[in-house]
Amino acid sequence: MNLKNISLALLLILFSSTAFTQEKTLKVRPDAFPPVEEYGDTKALQMANTVDEMANWDRYPTYETYLQMMQQWTEKFPTLCHIDTIGTSVQGRLILSMYIQVQTFDEMYRPEFFYTSTMHGDELTGFVMMLRLIDTLLNGYGNNQQYTDLINRTRISINPLSNPDGTYRSGNNTVQGSVRYNANNVDLNRNFPDPFGTAPLNPQQVETAAMIEYAQNHNFRLSANLHGGSEVMNYPWDSYTSAEQPHPHRDWWIEVCKRFVDTSRNYSNSHFRDASNSGYIAGGDWYVIPNGRQDYMNYYHNCLEMTMEVSTVKKLSSNQLPEYWRFLQHSLVNYIGEIHSLPNGTNTISDIVKPTLRVLPNPTRDRILIDSETSEPVLIFDMRGHCVIERPAGTRLIDLQSLPCGIYILRCGTSTAKVVRQ
Numbered sequence: 001m002n003l004k005n006i007s008l009a010l011l012l013i014l015f016s017s018t019a020f021t022q023e024k025t026l027k028v029r030p031d032a033f034p035p036v037e038e039y040g041d042t043k044a045l046q047m048a049n050t051v052d053e054m055a056n057w058d059r060y061p062t063y064e065t066y067l068q069m070m071q072q073w074t075e076k077f078p079t080l081c082h083i084d085t086i087g088t089s090v091q092g093r094l095i096l097s098m099y100i101q102v103q104t105f106d107e108m109y110r111p112e113f114f115y116t117s118t119m120h121g122d123e124l125t126g127f128v129m130m131l132r133l134i135d136t137l138l139n140g141y142g143n144n145q146q147y148t149d150l151i152n153r154t155r156i157s158i159n160p161l162s163n164p165d166g167t168y169r170s171g172n173n174t175v176q177g178s179v180r181y182n183a184n185n186v187d188l189n190r191n192f193p194d195p196f197g198t199a200p201l202n203p204q205q206v207e208t209a210a211m212i213e214y215a216q217n218h219n220f221r222l223s224a225n226l227h228g229g230s231e232v233m234n235y236p237w238d239s240y241t242s243a244e245q246p247h248p249h250r251d252w253w254i255e256v257c258k259r260f261v262d263t264s265r266n267y268s269n270s271h272f273r274d275a276s277n278s279g280y281i282a283g284g285d286w287y288v289i290p291n292g293r294q295d296y297m298n299y300y301h302n303c304l305e306m307t308m309e310v311s312t313v314k315k316l317s318s319n320q321l322p323e324y325w326r327f328l329q330h331s332l333v334n335y336i337g338e339i340h341s342l343p344n345g346t347n348t349i350s351d352i353v354k355p356t357l358r359v360l361p362n363p364t365r366d367r368i369l370i371d372s373e374t375s376e377p378v379l380i381f382d383m384r385g386h387c388v389i390e391r392p393a394g395t396r397l398i399d400l401q402s403l404p405c406g407i408y409i410l411r412c413g414t415s416t417a418k419v420v421r422q
């Protein structure tokens, strides 16, 4: 290599490092890594011990209050809703959904929509947003034209809390000790079958199995699962970057995300800005993650599901809940209506080509999972071309903590992948 070529190579390395630095300015995706537990001002998490104390929607319900709220809606609106029991958590708490539909002879022809929140038990904002959405839709039927039309045309299922053991980790009367995981300390958003066929690291949890069964027993065409820790609309895929495998309806997703973000910014211009300026992002372009719920629904059920990160703070102060409702309310309602203008060809979402080599998660702080169609030794090279790790054929899991942060090239047989160690 002459001097000119060496300079060119250095320039290329410098360029890729610069590009990486720019990528790093993105906020770390809260769903990418097990987070550091947040110890905020826990006094700010006011609890409602009775249904009446939820009147101003500025508290979190105790577990009992939550159950009573669900029960009271079915008593007040018996012809408009019923409770579906999706399943039971590890510790025996109920995973419930409010199923809203008008009962007429043609109800089976209405498309089914699904909202589900707080599969990460400490991401609390969506829990209360979903409760308030149920209340708003039910009370709005017959009084508000938009809500009435929406319910007349759609079957709507809303699951406010899909990981109750995580939310009530410190007991049924407080959410202060809420955690991301279920009672077995498993991240439920890494526990679903993956489009790439990657097996989850942990056995399937009862909460996951219940959700899979619920999806199998319905024909949801559009859904969203709500999270916290950032404010961004995260559309599929999470398992692939859009360069590897764009979602077949990416253009539609972008339009839907724009409408959601624009509407919310009409009510408060400061939101949906921490992860991307646009307020939306393809999940895999943020960080690739395996075994998430969103991709499972898209790939295995041909249901268009996205991940809504709705508040930068996971355990949002309860007195801020009304403000978040004010800017999210219209977007959340309008998103349900998107089910009536789905793109053509949603039955073929799963007809995708799988890359021959995948590394997950990427970027990574420690371990990577390797998915390769070939069984060959795994070699990892640094940017100077030195082999820094060598593992035998069939290796799936490698810990990169011994390596300095930076960019590496992983090779398995003839396939290569860029790996970023953070």
Ligand SMILES: [Zn+2]
Binding pocket: 030, 031, 120, 123, 189, 226, 227, 228
């Ligand atoms: Zn989450």
